[in-house]
Amino acid sequence: xxxxxxxxxxxxxxxxxxxxxxxxxxxxxxxxxxxxxxxxxxxxxxxxxxxxxxxxxxxxxxxxxxxxxxxxxxxxxxxxxxxxxxxxxxxxxxxxxxxxxxxxxxxxxxxxxxxxxxxxxxxxxxxxxxxxxxxxxxxxxxxxxxxxxxxxxxxxxxxxxxxxxxxxxxxxxxxxxxxxxxxxxxxxxxxxxxxxxxxxxxxxxxxxxxxxxxxxxxxxxxxxxxxxxxxxxxxxxxxxxxxxxxxxxxxxxxxxxxxxxxxxx
Amino acid sequence: xxxxxxxxxxxxxxxxxxxxxxxxxxxxxxxxxxxxxxxxxxxxxxxxxxxxxxxxxxxxxxxxxxxxxxxxxxxxxxxxxxxxxxxxxxxxxxxxxxxx
Numbered sequence: 001x002x003x004x005x006x007x008x009x010x011x012x013x014x015x016x017x018x019x020x021x022x023x024x025x026x027x028x029x030x031x032x033x034x035x036x037x038x039x040x041x042x043x044x045x046x047x048x049x050x051x052x053x054x055x056x057x058x059x060x061x062x063x064x065x066x067x068x069x070x071x072x073x074x075x076x077x078x079x080x081x082x083x084x085x086x087x088x089x090x091x092x093x094x095x096x097x098x099x100x101x102x103x104x105x106x107x108x109x110x111x112x113x114x115x116x117x118x119x120x121x122x123x124x125x126x127x128x129x130x131x132x133x134x135x136x137x138x139x140x141x142x143x144x145x146x147x148x149x150x151x152x153x154x155x156x157x158x159x160x161x162x163x164x165x166x167x168x169x170x171x172x173x174x175x176x177x178x179x180x181x182x183x184x185x186x187x188x189x190x191x192x193x194x195x196x197x198x199x200x201x202x203x204x205x206x207x208x209x210x211x212x213x214x215x216x217x218x219x220x221x222x223x224x225x226x227x228x229x230x231x232x233x234x235x236x237x238x239x240x241x242x243x244x245x246x247x248x249x250x251x252x253x254x255x256x257x258x259x260x261x262x263x264x265x
Numbered sequence: 266x267x268x269x270x271x272x273x274x275x276x277x278x279x280x281x282x283x284x285x286x287x288x289x290x291x292x293x294x295x296x297x298x299x300x301x302x303x304x305x306x307x308x309x310x311x312x313x314x315x316x317x318x319x320x321x322x323x324x325x326x327x328x329x330x331x332x333x334x335x336x337x338x339x340x341x342x343x344x345x346x347x348x349x350x351x352x353x354x355x356x357x358x359x360x361x362x363x364x365x
Contacts, residue, residue, distance in 0.1 A: 160328050179365065181278070217309070218319050220309075253282060253307045260307055265283060
């Protein structure tokens, strides 16, 4: 109804404009329709589309939003189900706590008022560039065997640890455990971002890049790598005592090429 | 649920990884109870709570093995020690407890 009134008003306004100007306006409008996407693309502009100007903006943007969300949901579901499946199969003799463990999304079970405002992880270019691949586990890992997943850098996440699977184990570092004695490094971001950061740190440390360290210890290797910006914060009882300072380093423990654990420190 | 189950019993923070807790792992196999210290984060192992002697592990092992039965430390015959078992091992003076 409102749209009809708008159209009538527009037609009335056009009748008042001389024919010559009306033609120019129509030509300009057609030109804009054709060139708007290209101009946005070439010059990085965000010129509104004619649809959005006319009033279809809501529908168009809704359609655009629906697509990535549904993809992400698929990816997360697959990743979670794979990790859960892995944990379930390995730990079928244990209780259900593994399956009920938090999903890949960090859960803020504790009020975070006391925690510092840590920026979202900006873990250098590889992190930013790494897009979620819906075909992969957590959008990043390729299944290479039964319950075994490999990262692009060659780190293998397989069965093991108290949680039944290494992916479940490192998931503990996506949220704080304020009652846990000592330190508990918490990564700020979701599982995908964590895996990307681990891979980035592992690659750099393995190559002996600046700001990295490699320590051999009784069959395992400990890699440490610094990041330019905070990737998380110090949690646990010690973190709480120190008012959860931001952390800019990542420690990775591997045995061979199998990941044992990884956490910010 | 036993009240002990909601407690973390540990010796100290892990001197290797700095993030884990060195806890007492119990192996029961062939009617023999063995205790050893295991970091719940990096899986470093020691023979006792004095933590002077490390239990060697191999790089090709996915899971480290129990020093007694040579099975995975996360196997069916393994669990975290409760207070009773810690007392039996004579290690009570070495541990601290905290609600989980």
